[in-house]
Amino acid sequence: MKNSTLSSRKHRSLETKKKLLHAGYTIFIRNGFQKTTITQIIKHAETGYGTAYVYFKNKDDLLIILMEDVMNQFYDIAERSFSPQTKEEAHKMIQNQVSAFL
Template sequence: MATERTTDKRHLRSALTRQKLLVAAKQVFLEEGFQKATISQMIVAAKIGYGTAYVHFQGKEDLLSVLMENVMEQFYEIAAISFVPATRDEAVHTIRKQTLAFLKMAEAERHMMQVFEQAIGISSVISDKWKGIREKFIGRISSDIAYSQSHGLARTDLNHLLIARGWFYTNEMYLWEIVRDEHQSSVEEIAVNITDLYTAGLYL
């Protein structure tokens, strides 16, 4: 029992150290940007030893990968909302709601997303990470389209994988415009317009 308690304490300490480093890394990335940020700054901010830090993360790319996963999981929760529409109108309503929530999340997470965009352009590790995230979203969208096609709500002459990719790329383009604060219409107007265009071409 004593050994188990010691092991539990060690695991708890390890988890707390990892979390401290992630919190510190987020702070440094937001202050310095990806390019200027260093793992040394993060270790100092977390007030932990260098050796301890490298037990958990190999470097700043590794830290940013985890932070990216954490942020994008919020986006994926929106994409993963149960999609079992019985009618075309129900499908359009759900997609419009998802699209608005997705773009609103980009607005809410703008500062961290700016760090991610910078890193995607510099680091092959982060670029590959983003490609993996993109494919996860496309897979989910493809499943939703296939469901609609199999239930007589959407056109079956269209390839659900191709349409899913095109739909995600549309959302991704506006996501980065919102992150850069370059969008010329409100997030609400963007969501309504792109959803209506997408569903008009796909749904019966």
């Protein structure tokens, strides 16, 4: 019973953090980083202030986590094998990698 409660709590915690990250991404895209406030992010995520500050010190901290995720996605794509036989094949592979990244 104790393990399932802990597991459930951890799951909720991860979901809350994801909601905050998604809200941050959405608001940053909409308003730009400078015009975005942590209050806007918290309201969009529908979480409490105390909860948000458990995961992130401020909006800068949230942006860093988002950027790390983007960079990890980029590295995953960049590490894929690239050995085209023709120029057309190279072009198609590049298009696929760019599409996967975006």
